[in-house]
Amino acid sequence: MSFVAKRSLALVNIARPFSSRFYTTEAASGNLLNRLKDDRKTYMRSKQQPDLNVVKSVISEYTYYIKSPNAPTNHSEDAMVLSVLQKSIKKRQDSIAQYTAGGRPELAANEQQELVVLQRYLPEQMGAAEIEEKVRELVEQVGATSMKDMGKVMKAWTVDPAAADRKLVSDAVKKALS
Template sequence: MSLIDQLKDQMKDAMRSKDKVRLGTIRMALAAIKQIEVDTRESLNDDQAIAVLTKMVKQRRDSIAQYSAAGRDELADAEASEIQVLETFLPKPLSQEEVAQLVDTTIQEIGASSMADMGKVMGALKPKVQGRADMAAIGAMIKAKLQ
C-alpha cells in the first residue's frame, strides 16, 4: 500500500474517531502532496511523498522554536502534536551509529578524499536516508570526516 493510500485510510479512521488534530494534520499533508502533483502534473511516488512529509516536520520544528521564543506555548504544543501525527507516516529514524556507518560506507564507495567530493557524497546519501535522518547533521559529519 502506498504512503498516499495509507494517509487516505488514516484520514477516514480519524474522521470516524473524531480525532480533529489527526484529521487536520493528515488533510494538510494530503493537500501539500496534491499541490505538488498539480504543479508538476505527475503523481508522486512514496519517496517523493516522504520528502514532502519530512519538509512539513522540519517546518513545524522551526515554528516550535519561534513560538517558544515568543512565549506562545499553546501554539508550540499544537505544532508538536502535528509533528507526532506526521512522524507516524515517516520511516523509522536512523540511529547516530547507523548514520555514521552509512557515511563511512558511502565515502569509501565514492572514493571521496577531500571537501571537493562532499557534494557527491551528499548526493549518494540523500536517497538512502530521506526522511530518516537530518541532512544538516549528515553534512556536518561528512565535513568532519573529509577534512
Template sequence: MFRSVQRIGLPVGRQTAARWYSAPTVTINARLKADLKLSMRAKEKQRTTVIKGVLSDILYAEKNPQSQTFSRDSDEDVALLIQRAIKQRKESIKQYTDGGRADLATAEQAEVEILGQYLPAQLSEEDIERRVKETVERLGVSGIKAMGQVMKEVAISAAEAPKSKVAAAVKKALGA
C-alpha cells in the first residue's frame, strides 16, 4: 500500500486514510516554506529575504503571548500578516518617492509583488459592495449606528479583502 503512495509523491508512513484518499490542501505557510527552498536554490536574494521576513513574522505572531488565537495553519491569519507587510511596504514606497529615492521605491515595489503572490484572490470593490448591500438589506438597518452590526454579519473574511475596504463599503451603504 505504501509503495503506491510513494509513487504519487506523498510521504511514506505518515499517511492517514483521509489524506490518502483526498488531495492534501496546501496552506500559505507551507507554500512559503517550499518557495523559500526553491528561491535559495535559485539564489534569488530578494525573494529569499522577503519570504524569510514573512516566515519570521509568522513565528513571532505564533510565539507572542498577546496573539493567542494566531495559527500558522490558518490561511486567514497568515494572509493578515502578509497584508500588513504589504501595507508597510506601500507606505515606504510613498516615503521613498517623496524623498526622491526611486531606486529604493522600485525595490519595495518588487517586494510588494512577491508578497502579493501569496495572498488568496482578493475581492473587487464591486463584489465587496454587493455583499455589503445584501447584508444591509437582509438586516434591514440604516444609519451609521448600525455599522458594527453590519460589520459582524458581513461574510467577508480578512483574507479576501482588507477590513478598511469593507468598512468603507459599509459606510457607503449605510449612507454615512
C-alpha cells in the first residue's frame, strides 16, 4: 500500500467518529431540519441552483442562530427552524417591496422566487376568516371589551406563529375590539 493510500485511510478512520456523531444525533432529532437537508441533497443532485441557494442559506442561518449566545434553549428544533424561516420570509418580503419601489422588477422577481421556495416549508397558513373567528372566541373567553385589553388577548393567543401571522392576528384583535 502506498504512503498516500495509508495516509488517506488513516484520515478516514480519524474523521469517522466525529462525522457519525454529527449526523446521528443532530439529524435524527428534527423533522423540518431533516427535510431541509434532504432537499439540499436533492437540489444538489438535480442542479436546481436557485432552490439550492435558498435551502443552504436557511440551514446556514439556523446554524448561526443556534450557536448565538441569545438562542433559546427551551424551544424545540422545529420551532427554531420555523423562526429562522419566518425571518427569512420577512427579509424577502421587505426586499420585494424595496426593489419594486426602486424600479428593479428583475430583482423583485428573484426575491419572489426565493419566497416561494421558503413558503414550501411553512405549515398550512390560517385564513383571515379563520383568524377572525378564533379572535372573536378568544375575546369572549378573556372578557376583553376595549383596546386596553388587546395585550390580554394577544397573550392568550396560543396558535402557532408559523400557522398564523402575528400581524394578521393583531389586526383581527384591533378590529374585534373597536
